Amino acid sequence: MAIRIFVNTKPLETEAATLAALLEEIGQKTDGIAVALNRRMIPKTEWNNTPLTADGEVMIIKAACGG
Amino acid sequence: MKPLKIGDRVFNSRLFFGTGKFSANELMSAAIAASETEMVTMAMKRIEMDNNAQDDDMLRHIAREGLQLLPNTSGVRNADEAIFAAQMAREAFGTNFLKLEIHPDPRYLLPDAVETLKATEQLAKMGFTVLPYCPADPTLCKHLEEAGAAAVMPLGAPIGTNKGLRTKDFLQIIIEQANVPVVVDAGIGAPSHAAEAMELGADAVLVNTAVAVAANPIEMAIAFKEAVIAGRRAFEAGLAATADHAVASSPLTDWLS
Numbered sequence: 093m094a095i096r097i098f099v100n101t102k103p104l105e106t107e108a109a110t111l112a113a114l115l116e117e118i119g120q121k122t123d124g125i126a127v128a129l130n131r132r133m134i135p136k137t138e139w140n141n142t143p144l145t146a147d148g149e150v151m152i153i154k155a156a157c158g159g
Numbered sequence: 160m161k162p163l164k165i166g167d168r169v170f171n172s173r174l175f176f177g178t179g180k181f182s183a184n185e186l187m188s189a190a191i192a193a194s195e196t197e198m199v200t201m202a203m204k205r206i207e208m209d210n211n212a213q214d215d216d217m218l219r220h221i222a223r224e225g226l227q228l229l230p231n232t233s234g235v236r237n238a239d240e241a242i243f244a245a246q247m248a249r250e251a252f253g254t255n256f257l258k259l260e261i262h263p264d265p266r267y268l269l270p271d272a273v274e275t276l277k278a279t280e281q282l283a284k285m286g287f288t289v290l291p292y293c294p295a296d297p298t299l300c301k302h303l304e305e306a307g308a309a310a311v312m313p314l315g316a317p318i319g320t321n322k323g324l325r326t327k328d329f330l331q332i333i334i335e336q337a338n339v340p341v342v343v344d345a346g347i348g349a350p351s352h353a354a355e356a357m358e359l360g361a362d363a364v365l366v367n368t369a370v371a372v373a374a375n376p377i378e379m380a381i382a383f384k385e386a387v388i389a390g391r392r393a394f395e396a397g398l399a400a401t402a403d404h405a406v407a408s409s410p411l412t413d414w415l416s
């Protein structure tokens with residue numbers, strides 16, 4: 093069953109049950125990024141067993157230029 | 160010149176480099192190579208869901224063997240946000256090195272001493288190699304050192320102002336008292352400012368805007384590299400003392416009379 097979550101503040105309907113499945117669903121490459129769920133950093137090793145729930149807020153970051 | 164040790168890393172170059180404000184990633188990459196820097200700072204951003212595939216990954220342009228990444232916490236407003244940002248950075252970039260910067264005021268971007276100290280203490284306990292960007296306050300720098308900072312990064316002048324070492328008298332005290340490396344960060348707008356900091360005994364300088372917005376960033380990167388080497392060499396050689404009256408450098412024998 094699809095649930096609505098937010099990815100970088102954008103609403104998204106997803107069938108993905110876990111963080112790992114979500115990243116695959118949106119075609120996100122997994123190196124050089126970090127992921128947080130509801131403001132908590134989730135290490136890559138836990139993506140597979142981190143379930144998504146309705147209204148969950150996923151944050152995905154990558155490198156940016158800066159001083 | 161003596162190498163510089165910060166955390167578990169040894170650096171032969173005492174010029175650290177920021178990656179902001181370059182007009183193109185290729186130019187940034189060439190300037191970094193020309194500078195011979197061994198540590199560069201970078202920031203983090205949220206992936207844009209609509210535009211991610213087109214977005215050029217800046218990491219691709221700075222990746223070089225032996226180059227230490229120094230992710231920063233730019234954008235955070237307090238210690239709690241800084242700790243979250245630090246965890247994200249360590250996960251994304253696989254390094255414990257962290258430039259801790261907490262500057263809630265967008266007009267002057269001055270670092271928040273209280274939150275910076277609080278965050279340094281916690282992040283050091285979490286195993287981060289913390290390099291806090293901080294006010295040029297000698298007492299604060301000692302507190303940061305005691306809290307576990309791997310180096311301190313006092314400012315010369317507000318970020319991006321290119322005004323040079325407006326805090327020189329305080330930097331001198333910080334350098335005199337420090338038991339960790341002192342990296343002068345922010346405000347360095349010309350190679351002469353970098354040389355001045357190194358002559359004072361700073362262990363390194365961090366430069367960004369002055370190179371990134373120069374008419375020729377690659378040439379400017381080389382100029383900074385040379386200035387940092389010259390300043391450090393002068394410091395290690397031992398600068399001559401100043402005097403209020405003339406001190407003759409030629410013999411004053413009266414051979415004409």
